[in-house]
Each structure stands twice: as structure tokens, then as C-alpha cells.
Amino acid sequence: MRPNFSQEKIFIAFERIVLMRTIYVVTCGTSILTNGASETDRIFLRENANKLEQDYSPEERDRLENIAASRRETLLGESDEARICRCSAELNGFLNYRRTSPAAQNSAGDMAYFVCTDTFQGKLTARILADWSRKRGMAADVVKVEDLNTASVESFHRGVNNLIEWCRTTLSAARESGSRIVFNLIGGFKTLQGYMQTLGMIYADEIFYIFESGHEIITIPRLPLDISSAAQKAIRTHLAVVRRMNYRDLPAAECAGLPETMLTVMDGQCILSVWGKVIFDEVKKELYQEKLQPPMIDSFEFSPGAKNDAEKLDPQQRRRLNDAIDNFGACLETGQNLQRLDFRALKGNPKPPSTHEFNIWSTQNGWRAFCHYEQDRRKWVIDRFAVGIGH
Structure with a gap:
């Protein structure tokens, strides 16, 4: 019997949830290395936890890689889920979440990002977990966040900023394309988990943890901000x-x-x-x-022509324009010419009085900002926003 309209709508909604691509963002600790390790290996791992790859001596590097290779072989050769859960806190969470969540039953087309510190142990751990996921038929990638470690407060804050930028660029686009974002925050050090909870309020559809029993899942749905x-x-x-x-x-x-x-x-x-x-x-x-927001520093200004160009853009284009202006201001203040900005001198004299250009967006019919420097005023003038030369 064909379901009535209300039942059919429920079925379609359920089918959409089940078939929707899920992207898992997994914070990685080092449990895969420490669980089952000898006491001497545990001490070695603990004493070297914050070291970057280049900080290891050749002997220390060989020892760590041997530990990682052994743990990888054990994990990838294991088929019993209970033993897999004992090997890795991160996989303990994932397997129990999949057991209790209808949306996670079919992982075909799903993706897992393993977020790790920039320490050598963090990178090796994430690689092992990514290999396990690929063996299970799930696409996986390692996200090694530059400066994300606990060596110093300054380094950690730089790392968090890099993590936020990754979430903003990668996860926002994924959600807009219809993917479902799930944060697995069972692994990783406590300070990072605190920040990830905050980021989850923006970027995740659901966050999950393991209850103290070790196998019961606690899920937190996306809350309106x-x-x-x-x-x-x-x-x-x-x-x-x-x-x-x-x-x-x-x-x-x-x-x-x-x-x-x-x-x-x-x-x-x-x-x-x-x-x-x-x-x-x-x-x-x-x-x-x-609107086109005013310059945030005195080192540049907009010409009347540039302001007029900005008024012709639609709201989404204006948003991208203001983001590009932020990158330009950062370049002038810090000297960092981001690849997406691509601030450079023009060849020849194709758009006088402009001598330089930078990127606004680089899709089809990409737009550039054209500008010149007035030496007597010590100021850049953005002359026009227009389709790039050659587009």
C-alpha cells in the first residue's frame, strides 16, 4: 500500500538523512600509540609528546616510527570491533556512534578529517587512523594544523587561528553543498576539545562524546547561535x-x-x-x-571609480570583495602576500594609472583590484574593481 502524504514526507526526509554525505571531523590524541605499549615506550612517548618531527634524533625517530608501524599493523589486521575500540579512543567513538546512529550506518561516500597537532606523534597517529578508515572504504585525510601544539601559549593560539581558518574554508563550503558535519571529540587533548566545542556551535550539525562507561554515546545537536x-x-x-x-x-x-x-x-x-x-x-x-567597508588602515583608500564599481556588485560579491580588502590590508601591515590575494605589479601599462593588481575572486570571469602608490602621500589608491586582464 502506498503511504499517505504525511508518511511519504517522513520517508523522504529519513531517506535524505541516511543518504546524505557525512563528514567526520576527528580530533586526534595519541591513544593508538600508548594503548598496549610497554611501560618504557609509554615513558618515551610522554617525554617526547610535544616534539616536532625535526626535533627527534635519528635514534628517537627510528624508535617512534617502529612503535607507530607496530600499532598500525595491529590495528589494520584487527577485525574484532571490541579490540579495535580498546586500541583507539577515536575509533571507539566512531564505531559506537555508527552503531547507534541511523545516519552513520552506510559510510559510502563519507569523509573523515583527522585533525592533529603539528607534533610528530600527532601526525603519525592521524596517518594510522586515516589508513584504517580507507581500509574500511571511507575517504580520509590528515589535517596537520601548523603551530597546533602545547609547547607554548603563543604557539597554541596561532594553531587555533589556523584551525579556525581551516574550518571556515573547508567545512563552510561542505555544509553549503549539502554535507552533514559531525565532530568526534573523543580523542585529542582537553584544551583543544574545549575550542572545538565552540567551533562545533558554528560548523557542526552534531557533536559526540563517549560517556564514562566507555561505549555509550552522548550527542549534542547543532544549537542556534x-x-x-x-x-x-x-x-x-x-x-x-x-x-x-x-x-x-x-x-x-x-x-x-x-x-x-x-x-x-x-x-x-x-x-x-x-x-x-x-x-x-x-x-x-x-x-x-x-557595502564596501571603509579601509581599516590609513595606508590605502578607494577612488570614486572603485566605490562605484563596488555598488554594482550583488551582496555575495560584495562580501567576497570585503574579504579580499582584508587580505590586502593584512599584506600592507604584515608583508604577508597570501596566495589567494596574489598582489603583484602589472606588466606594461595596461590600466593607467594603476601599476599593481590583486585578486578578488578567481572563478570564471575573475575580478581583480587595480591600484597605484602615491609616493608624496605615502598611500595606495585602489582605482577600480574589474574583470582581470586576459579574462
Whole structure:
């Protein structure tokens, strides 16, 4: 008998959930290396936990790689799920989640990103887990986050910033294409898990943990993010400061007026906290669509022609334009010419008075910004926004 309309809608919705591609973001600890290791190997692993690959002596490197190779062979040769769960905290979570979640029963087409520190142990662990996933028919990739380690507070904060950028570029695009994002936060060190919980409020459809019993799953659905009007007002009021803090630190005195939860203060300097970056990313989705935002530093300005070009763009294009202007400002202040910016001198004299160009977007009919430097005013002038030369 054909189901009635309401039953059919329920069936279609259930089918869509089951067939939807799931992307797992897995924070990696080192349990696959330590579980089952001898006491002397455990001591060795613990004493060298924060070392980068280049910090190991040849003898230490050989020892660590031998430990990893042995654990990999054991894991990939194991078929009993109970023993696999005892080998790895991360896989213990995944296998129990798959057992209890209808959406995880069929992993065909799914993807797993294993997020690890930039330590040698972290990288080896993630590689082993990715190999196990591929053997089970799931696509997998290792995300080694630069500077993500606990060697110092400064390094860790740089690493978190790199992690946020990866989430923003990779996971946002995946969600927009219809993928379901699930955070597996069972592995990894506690400090990282705290930050990932915050990021999960934005980028994940679901977060899961293991209960103290060791096999019961706790899931947290995606919660609506309610950014207070006070935070939105503070960002709009201090927009230039917030935009600059997205790529550099500033003296604490310049950050007065912003909520403390948005800031991380170290040695009298302020950077955006993880929560601050998350809030700014959400607020600027609307803010950057409204108009071409004023320059955040005095080193450049827009010509009337450039302002007129910006007014002709649709909201999504204006958002991408403002993101590109942020990259340009960062380049002028820090000297970092990002690949996606591609700031460079023009060949010949194709668009006078412009002498330089940088990328706004590089898809079909890619747009560039054309600009020149006025030496007497010590200022860059962005002359026009237009289709790139040769497009």
C-alpha cells in the first residue's frame, strides 16, 4: 500500500538523512600509540609528546616510527570491533556512534578529517587512523594544523587561528553543498576539545562524546547561535580594530570597548579570541554584504571609480570583495602576500594609472583590484574593481 502524504514526507526526509554525505571531523590524541605499549615506550612517548618531527634524533625517530608501524599493523589486521575500540579512543567513538546512529550506518561516500597537532606523534597517529578508515572504504585525510601544539601559549593560539581558518574554508563550503558535519571529540587533548566545542556551535550539525562507561554515546545537536545585539554593535562600532585583529595583535588600549570574551590579552597585546573570531565570522556575513567597508588602515583608500564599481556588485560579491580588502590590508601591515590575494605589479601599462593588481575572486570571469602608490602621500589608491586582464 502506498503511504499517505504525511508518511511519504517522513520517508523522504529519513531517506535524505541516511543518504546524505557525512563528514567526520576527528580530533586526534595519541591513544593508538600508548594503548598496549610497554611501560618504557609509554615513558618515551610522554617525554617526547610535544616534539616536532625535526626535533627527534635519528635514534628517537627510528624508535617512534617502529612503535607507530607496530600499532598500525595491529590495528589494520584487527577485525574484532571490541579490540579495535580498546586500541583507539577515536575509533571507539566512531564505531559506537555508527552503531547507534541511523545516519552513520552506510559510510559510502563519507569523509573523515583527522585533525592533529603539528607534533610528530600527532601526525603519525592521524596517518594510522586515516589508513584504517580507507581500509574500511571511507575517504580520509590528515589535517596537520601548523603551530597546533602545547609547547607554548603563543604557539597554541596561532594553531587555533589556523584551525579556525581551516574550518571556515573547508567545512563552510561542505555544509553549503549539502554535507552533514559531525565532530568526534573523543580523542585529542582537553584544551583543544574545549575550542572545538565552540567551533562545533558554528560548523557542526552534531557533536559526540563517549560517556564514562566507555561505549555509550552522548550527542549534542547543532544549537542556534544567538549573537547578542551588544556584541554586534561593538563590532560595527570598532570594525576597523576587529578587522585588523583578525590577522595581527594590537595594543590593549586600542581594543577598549570590545567585550572581554572576544579578546585574548597577552603581554599588553590583544588578539581575537576563538569566540571573538567565531562571532566576527558570523556578523560579517551580513555586514560585508551591505557595502564596501571603509579601509581599516590609513595606508590605502578607494577612488570614486572603485566605490562605484563596488555598488554594482550583488551582496555575495560584495562580501567576497570585503574579504579580499582584508587580505590586502593584512599584506600592507604584515608583508604577508597570501596566495589567494596574489598582489603583484602589472606588466606594461595596461590600466593607467594603476601599476599593481590583486585578486578578488578567481572563478570564471575573475575580478581583480587595480591600484597605484602615491609616493608624496605615502598611500595606495585602489582605482577600480574589474574583470582581470586576459579574462
